Amino acid sequence: MEIVRGQVRSVDVRQEGTRVLVLEGGRLVLELPWEAALTLARALQVQGKRAEEEAKALEIVADQAILTRLGAPIGLTSRPDLLREAAREAAWDSRLRRYIPPGRARGIGSGEVVGAPRVIRHKARKVRRKT
Amino acid sequence: MANALYDYGREGFLAADIDWDGDDIRLIFVDEADDAIDLANDQDLADRAAASRVAVSGAFASKTVTAGVADAADVTVSTVTGDEFESVDIYQHTGVEATSRLICNIDTATGLPTTPNGGDITVQWDSGANRIFKL
Numbered sequence: 001m002e003i004v005r006g007q008v009r010s011v012d013v014r015q016e017g018t019r020v021l022v023l024e025g026g027r028l029v030l031e032l033p034w035e036a037a038l039t040l041a042r043a044l045q046v047q048g049k050r051a052e053e054e055a056k057a058l059e060i061v062a063d064q065a066i067l068t069r070l071g072a073p074i075g076l077t078s079r080p081d082l083l084r085e086a087a088r089e090a091a092w093d094s095r096l097r098r099y100i101p102p103g104r105a106r107g108i109g110s111g112e113v114v115g116a117p118r119v120i121r122h123k124a125r126k127v128r129r130k131t
Numbered sequence: 132m133a134n135a136l137y138d139y140g141r142e143g144f145l146a147a148d149i150d151w152d153g154d155d156i157r158l159i160f161v162d163e164a165d166d167a168i169d170l171a172n173d174q175d176l177a178d179r180a181a182a183s184r185v186a187v188s189g190a191f192a193s194k195t196v197t198a199g200v201a202d203a204a205d206v207t208v209s210t211v212t213g214d215e216f217e218s219v220d221i222y223q224h225t226g227v228e229a230t231s232r233l234i235c236n237i238d239t240a241t242g243l244p245t246t247p248n249g250g251d252i253t254v255q256w257d258s259g260a261n262r263i264f265k266l
Contacts, residue, residue, distance in 0.1 A: 069171070091172045102169040112141070114134035114235060114264040115257025119219070119242030124249035125210075 057082060065089035069096050069105045132168070133239055136264060139174040140234035143223070144266060149232060151201050152194040155224040156234070158206055158254060160185040160216040160245075168218070168236060176222055176231040185213040185247065188254075190224065202262035205255045211247040218243065219254060221263070235264055 012023040020037035022030035032040060053060065064076045064086035077083065090096060090105075097105075143149035159176075161168075166183035173179060191203040218238035225231045237243075245252065256263050 102167055102172070105169070105171050112136050112264055112266050113261045114136065114237060115259060115261040116134060117219075117237060117240045117257050117263070118255040119240050119245050120253040120255060121242065121245050121248060122250040122253065 053077060053079065053082075061086045061089060065093060065096060066100070069100045071105070132170075132236075134235070134237045134264075135170055136235050136266075137173055137233040138171050139232060141266075143232050143234070149223050149234065152196050156191045156194065156203070157222060157224040158188045158191075158208075159220045159222065160187075160208070160211070160213075160247075160252070161218045161220050161236075162214040163217040163238070164214070170236065173233055175229055175233060177228040178233065179220065185216045186211045186252070199266040200260070200262050201264050201266070202256065205253055207251050207253040209251050210249055211252045212249050213247050215244050215246040 010024075011029070012021075012026075014021045014023065015034075018034050020032045020034060021028060022032075060077050061082055064083065067074050067076070068086055068090040075083070140149065144151075159179075161179060162183045162185050164183075166180035169178075176184075186208050188206045188208045191206060193202075193204040195202045218236055219240070220233055221235040221237070223232045223234060240254075
């Protein structure tokens with residue numbers, strides 16, 4: 001079933017018996033059994049979240065860039081393109097670089113371990129002068 | 132700060148841009164007074180001011196990668212002169228600064244900071260389980 005509506009101002013959703021009805025202006029546009037209604041609701045929730053992510057992409061990138069630059073291991077999105085852009089902003093955005101200077105910009109912490117070597121300064125060799 | 136990998140170094144290992152035991156890996160003594168380190172954004176040797184580079188080693192020898200632990204033979208840099216240095220950078224040497232990826236910065240080590248006296252300087256790697264570093 002495909003429903004295409006240019007402008008839907010308001011719809012009523014009703015339950016009648018074991019079926020769910022969707023009405024627009026008193027006119028039935030969709031009638032579903034309860035299982036299908038629940039499945040559709042879940043799909044609408046998922047797609048609605050994705051659409052919201054698209055609508056708020058700029059805000060998500062800006063907020064994720066701040067978190068990334070501060071080293072907070074929190075992801076606001078799982079979209080690779082937004083994460084890439086946020087990482088780029090975290091590194092190069094002039095305002096972030098000004099207000100979160102390199103000393104505070106720890107980045108996301110890692111579990112790597114770096115050893116502590118020993119730096120040994122040897123005596124300088126004496127140069128023998130020819131007589 | 133503390134000894135740490137550069138973000139771009141870590142990225143280089145994941146993206147297979149750095150081959151620890153196959154590439155030419157070197158170290159450089161860094162005078163931190165001449166360059167503010169940025170572990171998140173410094174990517175290659177060109178990101179560390181030329182004035183901060185006190186001396187460069189030759190290629191590391193006997194490198195190993197067993198169990199994700201990077202190791203190599205101790206490194207000696209001959210007849211070092213110049214400013215006091217506070218840290219050691221390890222990097223992937225390509226011969227071109229802009230593509231020589233920074234891997235790791237070590238600012239916590241016995242003997243740091245060191246003022247060169249014209250003699251050799253040896254970096255003796257940690258003898259513990261983590262050696263140079265462990266991913």
